[in-house]
Amino acid sequence: MSQIDLKNEISAKxxxxxxxxxxxxxxxxxxxxxxxxxxxxxxNHFVPIKI
Structure with missing residues (x-):
């Protein structure tokens, strides 16, 4: 199947x-x-991560 046929099938749906x-x-x-x-x-605002 060529690329052009696939594009036509998708657009015709x-x-x-x-x-x-x-x-x-x-x-x-x-x-x-x-x-x-x-x-x-x-x-995260009330209990910030401390590294």
């Missing part, structure tokens, strides 16, 4: 909308990641 469950999972994952990042920053 229809875009499917996200399901509501997928949107909830994305939101949950982003929210959890941001919350954990804030918690880690707070812990």
């Amino acid at each position: 229809e875009v499917e909308p996200l399901l509501p469950v997928e949107k909830k999972l994305i939101g949950f994952s982003l929210g959890l990641g941001i919350a954990l990042l804030v918690i880690l920053i707070a812990i």
Whole structure:
């Protein structure tokens, strides 16, 4: 299969909308990641690592 055929196949593919469950999972994952990042920053602020 040539490179040109692959590009045509990829560009011709229809875009499917996200399901509501997928949107909830994305939101949950982003929210959890941001919350954990804030918690880690707070812990580092109050208990700094001393080398």
